[in-house]
Amino acid sequence: MIRINALNKKYGTLQALSSVDVEIEPGRITAVLGPNGAGKTTLIKSILGLVKPDSGTITVDGIHVNGESRYREMIGYMPQLARYPENLTVTEIVDMIRDIRKSASKSEGRSASTRKDAPDSIKNTGQKGALAEKDAGRPQNNGQSASAPEPAHDDTPDFELWERFGLESEKDKPFRTLSGGNRQKVSAVLAFLFRPKVLFLDEPTTGLDPVSSSFLKDKILAERDRGTTIILTSHIMSEVQELAEQVVYLLDGKIYFERSVAGLLEETGQSTLERAIAVKLGRQPEVTAETGETP
Amino acid sequence: MILKILKYQLRDVFRSRWIIAYVLFFLVLTDVLFRFGGDGLRVATSMMNIILIVIPLASIILGAFYLYNAREYIELLLCHPVKRHQLFWGMFLGLALPLVAAFAGGVMLPYFYNAASAEAWKSALMLVFTGSMLTVIFVALAYYLALRFDDRIKGLGLALVICLFFTIIYDGLILFVIYMFSSYPLEKPVLVLSLLNPIDLGRILLLLQFDISALMGLTGAVFREFFGTPLGMGISVASLLAWLAVPITAGFRRFLVKDF
Numbered sequence: 215m216i217r218i219n220a221l222n223k224k225y226g227t228l229q230a231l232s233s234v235d236v237e238i239e240p241g242r243i244t245a246v247l248g249p250n251g252a253g254k255t256t257l258i259k260s261i262l263g264l265v266k267p268d269s270g271t272i273t274v275d276g277i278h279v280n281g282e283s284r285y286r287e288m289i290g291y292m293p294q295l296a297r298y299p300e301n302l303t304v305t306e307i308v309d310m311i312r313d314i315r316k317s318a319s320k321s322e323g324r325s326a327s328t329r330k331d332a333p334d335s336i337k338n339t340g341q342k343g344a345l346a347e348k349d350a351g352r353p354q355n356n357g358q359s360a361s362a363p364e365p366a367h368d369d370t371p372d373f374e375l376w377e378r379f380g381l382e383s384e385k386d387k388p389f390r391t392l393s394g395g396n397r398q399k400v401s402a403v404l405a406f407l408f409r410p411k412v413l414f415l416d417e418p419t420t421g422l423d424p425v426s427s428s429f430l431k432d433k434i435l436a437e438r439d440r441g442t443t444i445i446l447t448s449h450i451m452s453e454v455q456e457l458a459e460q461v462v463y464l465l466d467g468k469i470y471f472e473r474s475v476a477g478l479l480e481e482t483g484q485s486t487l488e489r490a491i492a493v494k495l496g497r498q499p500e501v502t503a504e505t506g507e508t509p
Numbered sequence: 510m511i512l513k514i515l516k517y518q519l520r521d522v523f524r525s526r527w528i529i530a531y532v533l534f535f536l537v538l539t540d541v542l543f544r545f546g547g548d549g550l551r552v553a554t555s556m557m558n559i560i561l562i563v564i565p566l567a568s569i570i571l572g573a574f575y576l577y578n579a580r581e582y583i584e585l586l587l588c589h590p591v592k593r594h595q596l597f598w599g600m601f602l603g604l605a606l607p608l609v610a611a612f613a614g615g616v617m618l619p620y621f622y623n624a625a626s627a628e629a630w631k632s633a634l635m636l637v638f639t640g641s642m643l644t645v646i647f648v649a650l651a652y653y654l655a656l657r658f659d660d661r662i663k664g665l666g667l668a669l670v671i672c673l674f675f676t677i678i679y680d681g682l683i684l685f686v687i688y689m690f691s692s693y694p695l696e697k698p699v700l701v702l703s704l705l706n707p708i709d710l711g712r713i714l715l716l717l718q719f720d721i722s723a724l725m726g727l728t729g730a731v732f733r734e735f736f737g738t739p740l741g742m743g744i745s746v747a748s749l750l751a752w753l754a755v756p757i758t759a760g761f762r763r764f765l766v767k768d769f
Contacts, residue, residue: 225768262588264769283592291588297581299521310517311589317513318590388524414588 215240215412215443216261221270223256223467230256231267231467238460243434243444245454245475247491248464254447257464258414261445262291274412287319290410294417296401300390304381304400307389311404312371375403378429394421402430406437413437413444419453431457451488463491470495510595511602514586518603528611531567535615543619549629550719553636556616557715560640561708562676565647568608569668572651575604577661584769597764601757605648609641616640635718639711642749646707647672649756656763675708700735707752710745717742 216238223231231253238244246254259265261272263279263286271278277285298307376382379399384392392400398421405413415434419427434457438444448454454461455475463470471494475487484490522528538559542552579600586596620633651668658664683702687695703709713736735741 259769264584264587266766266768283590286588286590289588291585293581293585295581296585297578298585299517299579299582301521301524302517306517306520310513313513313517314510314586314589314591317510 215275216445217271217273218257218261219271221257221260221272222268223253223260223265224268229467231260234270234464234467234469236462236469236472238443238445238462240443241438241441242460243438243446243458244460244462245446245448245458246462246464247447247454248470252464253467254464255416256467258416258445258447262286262289262414283318287315287408288411289414290405290408290412291414292401292405292416292418294420296397298389298400301388303386303388304392305385307400308404308407311407315408371407372409373403373407375399375406375429375433378433379403379426395423395426398422399426402433406433409440409442411442413442415444415446417448418446419448419450451486451491455487461487461491463494510591511598514591514596514599515603515606518599519607522603522607527571528607531608532611532615534563535612536618539616539619543623549620549623549625550632552619553629553632554719556636557639557712557719560612560616560636560643561712564612564640564643565676565708566672568644568647569651569654569672570665571608572604572648573655573661573665573668576600576652576655577664580769587769593765594761597761601648601652601760605645608644608648612640612644613637632719635715639715642753643707643711646749646752646756649753649760653756653760653763656760656767675706679706679709696735704745704748707749710749710752714742714745714749 216236218234218236218238221231221234222229234253234257236257246257248254256265260267261274261279263283273279274285275288279285302310379402381396381399381403384396389397389400398418402418405415413434418430418434422430431453434444434446446454446458458475460472460474461478462472473481478487478490478494479485482490482493484493539552539556542555543549547555583596583600587593616637617633620630625633650671654664654668654671655661658667683699686702687699703713717736736745
């Protein structure tokens with residue numbers, strides 16, 4: 215789905231990424247992890263076209279990323295910190311993004327599909343059952359999801375999260391008056407709105423209350439089952455373990471390792487991803503002895 | 510696409526408090542000057558001295574602040590199928606147009622309800638033209654600085670320095686040059702020097718239009734003959750346009766290759 219070849223990026227003298235090669239497979243959740251300043255953000259921003267790499271190539275679904283904007287039609291992005299124009303209401307922000315998407319697909323000569331205006335259709339209710347089923351089998355099903363189906367072609371916007379987050383009551387408030395959690399919710403709704411083929415989620419559950427956070431996780435898994443490729447970053451390892459199948463670990467701008475979550479746990483003989491990564495890095499924390507937990 | 514971005518941009522800006530304050534500032538000031546018994550012409554002359562200081566300062570500071578605040582928003586939009594050049598024009602016009610409209614509206618409204626003469630209107634329009642040019646020039650400078658420096662303290666500081674340089678320090682330097690080389694024929698060098706400052710250019714254009722050489726600042730005083738001719742007028746307008754084109758182009762190019 216996403217293929218990165220010999221990617222290099224320097225900021226002044228700082229080598230943010232050095233000859234990074236990654237291939238992200240379709241229909242899976244891949245977590246990009248690494249300590250602060252390891253190049254996670256630079257990597258993601260390069261794929262999104264926000265950062266222009268010095269050398270190397272990136273292709274998303276076969277399309278080269280170099281100043282081209284069309285491939286972003288199939289991308290949804292939820293940033294770590296969302297800021298929209300302060301004085302626009304939530305409804306206006308959603309309308310704006312839809313307007314922009316519509317006018318982009320029009321100017322590319324594609325037929326602008328008729329999209330429904332009211333967030334009245336909950337499309338994915340039928341998937342909840344399937345989701346629970348799949349959930350039970352995780353994380354052992356890592357290898358199987360490679361044969362995930364292509365995302366169904368569906369042009370109606372996806373307002374499921376809007377409904378579940380209860381944003382209806384916030385829709386006429388200006389963005390500047392929203393709380394951090396509600397901003398995050400708006401941002402999540404917008405990321406999922408266009409049923410993207412590739413989703414980038416940067417610390418998606420930061421600032422969300424437990425209920426909303428689990429709604430969002432359900433949604434992420436449901437999207438995965440629909441065949442969406444998802445790239446996730448998070449500092450919460452339990453969350454990564456819960457969601458992701460594949461881990462790409464960056465260290466000093468290089469890929470340190472790239473493994474499946476199950477494989478990592480098996481190799482290191484740990485039960486949690488956090489411990490597994492610590493062992494893998496050869497820096498098993500001494501805390502284990504203090505807390506009395508058996509590693 | 511540019512229009513789409515612009516539409517929401519304008520909605521956002523026109524609802525913000527500072528733009529309302531900006532309109533009120535010019536409205537109240539012009540109104541008060543009318544009440545103090547000035548006719549339209551005198552009001553325009555007084556306003557000239559104020560806008561030549563206030564507009565560059567307000568435009569460059571608001572411009573830089575605005576772009577720094579819109580940073581995350583720009584990143585977000587760039588993740589949608591938006592082309593960078595479209596977004597740049599949307600963002601640029603989205604701030605420059607409201608500022609121009611606020612200034613022009615605030616200044617012209619008192620002329621309407623005071624039923625100013627045709628002569629006064631002429632000077633008011635000249636004032637609005639120069640003020641609008643300065644607004645766009647300094648917003649462009651601000652955008653360039655904000656795109657060039659990721660550190661907002663640096664960017665804003667430099668914006669202030671540039672603004673002070675053109676409003677105060679530059680004239681001081683010219684005075685200094687005139688004083689130091691007073692025994693040489695200085696017409697041409699000082700002429701060139703004043704073309705290099707957009708605020709001086711605006712002042713010269715306005716003073717010639719208002720036909721009040723008594724108020725002529727030192728920068729322009731020697732060159733009444735030159736700038737009075739059609740050629741001189743043409744050159745000063747041309748260099749004002751160059752002042753417009755250079756920072757916009759620089760900012761635009763920066764925007765196309767920038768790492769967000």
